[in-house]
Amino acid sequence: MSDDARDVLRLRRCPECGYDLSGLPADHRCPECGFDYDRSMFAIPAWRPGWRRRSRDWETAIYGGLTIGPGLYLFYWGMQTTVLGLLVRLAAWVVIWLLTIVCIAVAKDCANRRRLRDGRGDMTVTFDADGFVVDQPRKKRTRRTWDQFKDVRVRRARGMRWKLRLRPHSIVDPPFAFTAVITGPRREIARLRAELRRRIRAANRRI
Secondary structure (H helix, E strand, C coil): CCCCHHHHCCCCCCCCCCCCCCCCCCCCCCCCCCCCCCCCCEEEEEECHHHHHHHHHHHHHHHHHHHHHHHHHHHHEEEEEHHHHHHHHHHHHHHHHHHHHHHHHHHHHHHHHHHHHHHCCCCCECCCCCEEEEEEECCCCCEEEHHHHHEEEEEECHHHCCEEEECCCCCCCCCCCCCEEECCCCCHHHHHHHHHHHHHHHHHCCC
């Protein structure tokens, strides 16, 4: 793997069209769409905080949907038999419900691990000299500037996941803090934190 591919502070794909910029100069124009970029720009995939918790919301709905039908059928069928038959069918319902939960949870966990391994997040954060832009599917693109923040914090979440938090000057008045979950080795995350802190402090000195 080349140094460019490992460098978290280098733009790998065009923020506008997604064209692969590998091998091109750090200050150049995208051959596909003509977007101008420079060495101060870089982009990272990220996840909204609590993305695993929110993913479990629809899993719960699936559990209920897949089990309530068979459950009601078995319960109705058991009402027409003996008490022993009812207990047997209720036990079968519990087993089916537990197997459904296990299968869906395993499948979802495998999908999450694949997304982490491939570096695909549910949003893309593109940094430049003046601030950063957050792109999320089906949401309006938002832009924040460095002078809106006073510091950056990064703490380990789990494994190679890190919680990135840009702290604003005030916790009650907008603009509010920006928080995202990112992935990467410790050394690259440390470089990212140092670079973001440098840009925030430089912007605040100009105020």
